[in-house]
Amino acid sequence: MNRWIPRLGLTLVTISLVALLAWALWPTAVPVTTATVAAGRFTESVREEGRTRLRDTWHVSAPIAGFLQRVTLEVGDPVEADETLFRLEPSPVPALDARTRQQAEDSLQAAQARLRTAEANLDTVRADRRFAEAEFRRYQQLHSRNLVSTAELEQRRNQRDRLVALENAASSGVEVARFEAESARALLDVASGQRIAPGDIPELEVRAPVSGIVLSRYRCCEGSVAAGEPILELGRPSDLEIQVDLLSMDAVRLRPGMPVRLTGWGGDALDGQVRRVEPAGFTRISALGVDEQRVPVIVDFEADFTPQAHGLGSGFRIEAEFVLWEADGILQVPTSALFRHQGEWHVFAIDQGRAWRRAVVIGRRQGLVTQVLSGLEPGELIVNHPGERVDDGVRVARQD
Template sequence: MKKGRRWIRYAIWAALGLGLLALLAWALRPMPVPVNVASVSVGPFTDSIIEEGRTRLRDTWNVSAPIAGFLQRVTIEEGDRVAEDDTLFRLEPNPAPALDVRTRQQAEDSLQAAQARLRAAQANLETARADRRFAEAEYQRYRQLHERNLISTAELEQRQNLRDRLRALENSAASGVEVARFEVESARALLAVASGQRSESDQPVLQVRAPVSGLVLTRYRCCEGSVSAGDPILELGSLDDLEIQVDLLSMDAVRLRPGMSVNITGWGGEPLTGHVRRIAPSGFTRTSALGVDEQRVPVIVDFADGLDLATLGLGSGFRVDAEFLVWAADEVLQMPTSALFRHQGEWSVFVIEAGRAVRRSVEPGRRQGLVSQVLSGLEAGDTVITHPGERVAEGVRVSADE
């Protein structure tokens, strides 16, 4: 009887020991590694390049003093609209002009040079008119042939495009003639003053007129006083010629093509649209805020047609954010870029399966910010570990942080 009780005590102590060992093993077991997770999903994906840019005018006109003289007060201010041939400012003779033979000879040479430029501009205009007339005749002949189904529509459109471009060249040549005429008038005025032929009166001796219609962008001089020939007085421009210059990294610029869409934001109003007009063929070096030399390439962006930029309040030298749309799709398999890491030369991710981390090789595609396209290796709904640390390895038990 006593022997049976002794075996019972031994069995109880053995059970208690085994229980303590089991409890100790449970307490010392490896705890799951806490990780951040994200799901692989299908949705819209946009591959874009975002960079800061500045607005500028494609063409500006600096109106300077054609001769040395006494400038009257300039009443025109920045933002004022002027029409072509409006008086911008007036010049009077200096109180004591110093005229000599050399000044007269220089004025005569300037007049002859301006007249030569006028003749060259007129010759260019005649050439442009002849080319335009020939292009219009060719277009009419091609249209008749197209009506008879003897040529393709593409050939007719090429002739129409050629005709339109030659019309634009004719308009440009006509503008060149007008500019040359103003240069001749300025040179004649200079010669007249240098020769002492202008009559003395209380009226302004010389009225400098606007070469084009537009806005006054900058007023360099406002107060009266003596000026030298060539001193800038006003800068004119038209907001219809407003464009954006964006200096992109060369590695981003090579991905762009003329005509690509651009979203314009960060200017203080609703997003606007535009397109890439030109990518500069040469770049330059610029030091970043971190002291790193970067190769930048200027990219010119045109606003979409039909925008009234003056009403929107945009002007020259304004800051904007330009987003270049390189590629976009509606149904793209994507995941966080932070889940990617390199393993034996391959891109990989950790996927959670049955509470454990399983490494998978993946093929990423395009990247945009914090999101990457998945070409192969994952499926929609898979749970991946983002920012995997050193504790995460193949087969390790993990727990997702809430």
């Protein structure tokens, strides 16, 4: 009996070692995260950042070159149609240098001398005309008494008429000389570069073409402006719209009238709709340095939305979600649970603690969620983010 005791102890030790070795070599369960297959509302959409803008703007510029009076309107001020926006007056005459000024003074003195000469000539001709008129009246009286001939009377009349014409010519010469003197004096009066006193010159009033608000003010202070130089930009807040530059592969899926959800502007989500997809695209370089073909898409706010009441203006950032398709009761799984195997889409379904590879047919995709057409049932548990250790039939342990 005593000799069986060492053998029994050795047997027990051997069995324990074998059990310990089997336990050490037994495959452990792979820890995984899981997701439940569920049916719910599914929305396929395209998201992109956009900017608000005004459909129409009016750039008001100076119609002629001149001197701009101070613009009192500021950005954001409302204006009514036909309201005066700013005024223009003729540009000041540039200042003269010393040589030109001396020439101008000499020209003024010469004009004044010609004026005095013309006035003296007018006085002489006027005196001769008065004498000729008196002579003609005397000859008329003598002719009535037959003391002088008719020829002598006609001669006096002719002399009187010639002197009347000379007087008119001399009077016109005085006017011309006076205008020349005034012109030479005006040149010296305004040639210092100073503006003419207000009220002495006409002003051009530029009026608002439409009712709206001032969007930009390019000039505020008085000064000389060139013809066509922009002064103000006007717009109507009610014409606010959104421009979103989408990838061309997304833009071709849009149609006018499609619903749009507007978020990320600082308030509650708003509703809008696609008004126009531009027919021409452009190239834009992405943040990664890749050339992208973008297409402008114009979105309108809902009809009863007032942008000003919500603080929205032109050039504001906004996020637009274009709804391409949506429905209820759609079976869906996380996109991260799908993987390709032998050219088909599969997931790992969990059954009795083991992961089993299962083929599925997928439909639409929307970011982190994908529609499942067949292969799964609602409520089933699947592996999310399957790693390299997960294989068909492997024991798994949930880490959720």
